Amino acid sequence: MSRYTSATEADRREMLDAVGVASIEELFVDIPAGVRLGRDLAIAPGKAEQEVYAYLRDLAARNVSAEDEISFLGAGMYDHYVPALIDNLITRSEFLTPYTPYQPEISQGSLQVMFEYQTAISELTGLPVSNASVYEGPSAVAAAGYLARIHNKRSRFLVSRGVHPHAREALETTAHGFGATVEELPLADGATDPRALEAAIGDDVAAVVLAQPNFLGAVEDLEALVPVARESGALVIVSCDPMTLGVLRPPGDFGVDIAVGEGQPLGNRLDFGGPSFGFFAAQEALLRKMPGRIAGETTDVAGRRGFVLTLQTREQHIRREKATSNICTAQALNALAGVVYLSWLGRHGIVEIGQLMLQRTAYARRELAALDGVSPLHEQPVVREFALELDGGGRDSVRRVIERCAAEGVNPGYALGHDYEEHPNGLLVALTEQRSRADIDRLVSVLGAAVAAERQEVHA
Amino acid sequence: MSRYTSATEADRREMLDAVGVASIEELFVDIPAGVRLGRDLAIAPGKAEQEVYAYLRDLAARNVSAEDEISFLGAGMYDHYVPALIDNLITRSEFLTPYTPYQPEISQGSLQVMFEYQTAISELTGLPVSNASVYEGPSAVAAAGYLARIHNKRSRFLVSRGVHPHAREALETTAHGFGATVEELPLADGATDPRALEAAIGDDVAAVVLAQPNFLGAVEDLEALVPVARESGALVIVSCDPMTLGVLRPPGDFGVDIAVGEGQPLGNRLDFGGPSFGFFAAQEALLRKMPGRIAGETTDVAGRRGFVLTLQTREQHIRREKATSNICTAQALNALAGVVYLSWLGRHGIVEIGQLMLQRTAYARRELAALDGVSPLHEQPVVREFALELDGGGRDSVRRVIERCAAEGVNPGYALGHDYEEHPNGLLVALTEQRSRADIDRLVSVLGAAVAAERQEVHA
Amino acid sequence: MSTMNENRLHGYPGIADNDGQDGRQPTLHETPMQRDRARTIWDKSQPGRRAFTAPELDVDAQPLDDLIPARMRRVEPPKLPEISEPEINRHYKRLSTRNFDLDEGFYPLGSCTMKHNPKMHERVAALPGNARLHPLQSPERAQGALQLMYELQEALGEIAGLPHVHLQPSAGSHGELAGVLLTRAYHEDRGEHRTKVLTPDTAHGTNPATVTMAGYEVVKVGTNADGGVDIDDLRAKADDQVACLMLTNPSTLGLFDRNIEEIARIVHDVGATLYYDGANLNAVMGISRPGDMGFDIVHYNLHKTFTQPHGGGGPGAGPIAVSDRIEPYLPRPQVVRRDGENGAGPVYDLDFDRPKSIGRLRGFQGNYGVFVRSYAYILSLGGDGLREASEIAVLNANYLLARLRGAGVAEYLPVAYDRLCMHEFVLSGAAMKRELGIKTLDLAKRLLDFGFHPPTVYFPLLVDEALLIEPTETETKETLDAFADVIAEILREAREDPEIARNAPYTTPVRRLDEAGAAKRPVIRQAL
Amino acid sequence: MSTMNENRLHGYPGIADNDGQDGRQPTLHETPMQRDRARTIWDKSQPGRRAFTAPELDVDAQPLDDLIPARMRRVEPPKLPEISEPEINRHYKRLSTRNFDLDEGFYPLGSCTMKHNPKMHERVAALPGNARLHPLQSPERAQGALQLMYELQEALGEIAGLPHVHLQPSAGSHGELAGVLLTRAYHEDRGEHRTKVLTPDTAHGTNPATVTMAGYEVVKVGTNADGGVDIDDLRAKADDQVACLMLTNPSTLGLFDRNIEEIARIVHDVGATLYYDGANLNAVMGISRPGDMGFDIVHYNLHKTFTQPHGGGGPGAGPIAVSDRIEPYLPRPQVVRRDGENGAGPVYDLDFDRPKSIGRLRGFQGNYGVFVRSYAYILSLGGDGLREASEIAVLNANYLLARLRGAGVAEYLPVAYDRLCMHEFVLSGAAMKRELGIKTLDLAKRLLDFGFHPPTVYFPLLVDEALLIEPTETETKETLDAFADVIAEILREAREDPEIARNAPYTTPVRRLDEAGAAKRPVIRQAL
């Protein structure tokens, strides 16, 4: 018997008899001989649970995770502490195993979670409507772009170079399909240059896309940027880091049309990049064009409060080729982790954790910039991530510095040169509440030594 | 606000008003000044979840667990694979958090689990009745001794030297309280000597206590031993390793009165020794003197099948000083893991896993005994554990051999000299299904080298 | 509801709701769950309560104004809940019990492959080396993860019979989007600008939706009397403007298209690509491979065939496999294996240097946590086990179909296409609606009272009052028998009194909900 | 049951059970759970099914007869279940939903301290360095575990105000046994052979049961009008044959004994030891310490005060703390700290060399997994947090008591001793029984229908129809209010119709069970 099945020999005989065939083979009679495999799959035979566990554990042990080193890697995903409460809830089969809640009467748990999640995301972003999740951050930007495209039918996107490179690329990949072009808005001292926006804007612009804080950690001056875009009739899409929204004015306050972002920092583990969730909030006017599931409140026949999937006429299973998006399975379980995390942080905790990161980040930035051979890449305000310029010989040199630090058990951050050729010596350093002052001090000492060693080597 | 509480300032004021006192302090008015602490506890202030987690994780990382080395440690607890299914079930709050099921109408889950557990233990041991668990293996032997004492009022115990040293000691500790003495039955070539039993037996013997297999891994000849004991009117208590009962004839088949044992191998993790569970099965005649909870089947007012705690007149909360035991909280969750594990192994799996261990053990024993300076300590049949004699200079020498192996990532087993002064050079090697032939081969090579090195050192 | 009479309840107490007669409360006869009205976490919040304790501020605090200008700072904290940890836990734990789930019972939701989700997969996914691995960790220090992804690619490629696998897409429809964009890139690279994509009328909604998103026009292809693609219609529509035909085989009718070789020929003859929607792969693992059928591009739903738990609507993953001619356009980065230097073992890496790539579809490397689970599954079953899983899936479906062909059922719920089925099958409720006056929806709702998740309903669109039933291989014969018995029982009951089904369910945490009202005046967040 | 009338149901449908009138089935009006009859895992087994896959046999198989003589081998495999993994999982998952649990709702079970069980504790306990650590690992390679145990000892000692802590006992009653055996060893070492142990009539059953097991005679001490130990009675009984007085303070009445200093003096004056049953420690952490009260020996219930989840009846742990004069007799091995050599950090070890030790009580070093959780709790709360936990526990109890002193309740359920209480309090249902004709048991069963776990009932024995109510500090004021409201509601309902409570519960998975029948003809295993 194959793993997880129950059909004994006796069962099989009975069942085949009931079907009226002599063998399982006969059930596959419709498959033409020409397309039959006719051999065993070249995949090893099944293994015992303990053997599979041991094999995969050994593979996992070959990774250096944030459990194994002091990591300042961020650049879109962050090593926040995930409270154990979340494990307890997301491993409950009642949340873990159901399908999308097509039968609301037996899915009130998942549906109410979506409703609560939408409320929390609305509060956080300051925008009136939210869906129940999209795949993740960068594709959320692409999805927002598609919404702009079907909303105002325009075909140019202006995207700040401060938007996550993966998001810019995902938008471009998708836009090529739906017939739109993507242009970049350059940065000036780390932040989107308002003059460049003014120069590029026009009434053919579908949307202007910004990030808050941007990829280099800089807090963008949305007050200056948003009106320029909106005046032209373009939608403004802001991709934001949700963990900064306890201290930063929310995008809704500036009148942006769509706020999206990577939800991973909210109670989701790193998981080498996924699964996490993308959040997607917008102005009321865009509600009926939003992608993804949306839960709504209603009542049952007895007047009891209940929740359902609503506004489904936007969706593929109802509208097919006229749907506002093709998304079907999204990230419900990850969004659950997100809303549990936001409840756990609570109204004041989101501010406290933001301020804690802000203060430690200021400390780290100051101490690191004071190192010989290290300077700030920009002077913009930052919340929990900032870019440094190493006084080195380009990408290879930065790579060697990182390797030196890693050998000391510290991952100093992300080499910007991978995505920003104009910053071959850039290093992006991110903090979470898990990086203490002692960790920062250790980074300062290890990075200082690594930069010094690299200079010596280069000059030798 | 303290962690996990909800009383805000406003709550406190309202609640104190309702009570009619002005402060929380006043609630403690009954505590005389002389016994008030009057200072803060000398315990550090509370820490954030992530900080506590990090601290305890760092402590855990200072232990060398069976995850970190190839371990042949056994001697009462064994590194079997715990299927993930069990984690899923024992972390469900519905099983994890309730108290002992005093209210059967809302505890049918736990009660039915106990009933199923009792059935499984009865099947495994071949005895008609089982309780729902006692603390663990060695104290189960002590509890069985107490049962014998109140059953036949006799006051001598004859305990095989093959019984786990911890069990012998626990019985002795307890027997001193209830006024009984413990005498040891010596081993001959690793197994209990029937002639010694014949010599020592008498009509003042409350119980004869044996282990199957015994601490040295030897399968005892219960067929020879049990009748001698029973003839004298003594009860026969056998402590057995449940994982061997797929291949060994069960104690019930030999007419033993009580079978107890350490339940840890059945789906419980090692946990540095606990919590696990002790199982306790007996002949029908002893039912009303058994210690611990027992679940029984019954019906509700509508005739529905249901389960309750039964035969409670044995217990402390009803009978107080006349109770057959003082046990109250036992090991329900661990017993749940046990019955899930036995269901997972299933009727044939318990045999297959036993035979797998048997074959690998035979291989390991043969290969190890073939090493220079290593010989079998006895020639008795064994199932999954066996004793070796190292050709060394006593306890320190064995310790050094073990350390040498550990440095190579192999824990070769338990030094018998700690408990058996007559075997200063003894090494007890245990297997589970997690130790593959490759692991055994590695043990052979590492132990061979360690013994050789030790000899060289001693002779140098 | 108030017209209903207690004697017709057949065991369901919920029915007396809201009748309000003889002064009783309108909540009379509620089940315990129903009595427990929905309250959100905000309804349970109180100012000043909290769960979170912040770590200590261990650096000298600077004035906020020195760090971020006031005009950029938030003034009012967001109105997130204020509630203690025990109460958060209770809230969501109790909410969870208002869900039906796969571990509770039978979930024959057609097209969704609700097979058992082994718990070991959660264990390995949670290992810190996986769960706390940063996606930008340098490849040298993420060798285990990259090796796992590489080996998963190899296994998936073998299962689909296509040589190149890419893991990035986040779900089936994301894989479809990747696939159609690949098709576009392929044609454009050859200087062709095709405009249309063919989809059968049985296709899942994501297929046409994807086509539109990818900038193509949808052209529907009909279905023949046998449940297969209407070959004549296909031939008529397959012209040089067609970029692709999207197909699933077995189809959403649960039928294997006997003409698949012919279909592939027609599509390829006009230079179009053949796309395989892998949602139904559970029928054919180790038996027949899309690549061997002639498909150029395949997506997998790891959350169906390969047991990633559905999570109440995700996460999933939708890797794709392609033939050689499509390979240059795959999204990037690609996980590759390189031979080690100087006889060292192989090295795994991320290859970004793919000049013809359509580019990224999302951040990082895809839903790695899903890959871990699905690879654990493949290792556990092995090649033989995967084949057997498909065999038993098909056996279970045919057996359940046979049971439902029995008297008392088949008159009302005939099978839509009278053939052996693959892993799922479609019944039509049209006769039931006509004869008994209950719709497929009513039957589905009544099933809830019996503790079964209903099948997929009203899909595929082609079949009137459709029920799409997929039992999967992990269910027992007893479960299938019990389900068949309950279907018969509901139909019997409906013959006596159709009102019972029309007003079902009775015992669920809430009863039928006002979906129209919800859509008309959407309340999609709590007012705070 | 059949005499009851639908109009008196007040929302509970279960009542029509088994009346069988007008041809309906006896199971009419069952809740969904009730309809789902108990079936054991054997009831779901089928020959040939299985979950387990054995690892490969990778050595040459020897004939079994060569390894173990046939007469020692099992002939018939034990009749364990035969069932697939998905079905095992479903079976136990569904069983779990037939339990009420602490994460579901209020659990004011007096004397049991059902406080929130933080989930983080499960996370740290499950770390492989803890969970897969073999108990016989050499101390040098188990330093983390030994350090944790040592630090826990220190913290527990500080909380109890006694210098020596030993962790081995497995639960409270095991700690009691250790304590009385220590008392015996202490006296015997001084050449004294005392015969009696005093326990108050309010004592928990484990106290007298332990005394008997440890070979002493139980002598009961009375309770004064105030709920404290009857000092005169104590004086009269305290003679030189008394080995020990076992006491809990606050007592099982939830009252702090104001005469504790006097009691200690009397006991010590006759040379006896004073034993503290720590089940009620949750009232006084950081406020008053048993050691300071004069106790010689204390046990802790880590599964009460220190949040080890109860597991449906264990595991727990019952460490003990003792004064200097008792220390030499502590069980062995003892976890000790030694200064490191040459300025190295401290080293933790197991000390077996304790010649006066009473010896082991069990295997290995105790329930280490419990220690991890409880130490996590102590670190999380800290000294200040522990004190505050006790303060709020006492505040919550007094507030709930105040609510229950209201009109409509106090007439029927007066508090047994009219004082401020500590962390719990006792009501008497005697007036309720007399006036309304419902017993404490009926009230408890009716509470089940309202989603509350009942208090401890019929304990302490001293109080007629006792209800022992312990809300704990982790409950909200709203929960306490809701509980008080429901008590009032049940009493109101009972004034109208006592049958409702007498036949409660109605909505639980099963209703009242035949406990007498179960004991008379015990069926304690399934016949296979």
Ligand SMILES: Cc1ncc(COP(=O)(O)O)c(C=O)c1O
């Ligand atoms: C046939 C078919 N195609 C595509 C999809 C879309 O897959 P996903 O939900 O993973 O986007 C589904 C899912 O229901 C499906 O059944």
Ligand SMILES: Cc1ncc(COP(=O)(O)O)c(C=O)c1O
């Ligand atoms: C007052 C008191 N003493 C002792 C005990 C026994 O503790 P345990 O159940 O841990 O053995 C209890 C437990 O209910 C108790 O309440």
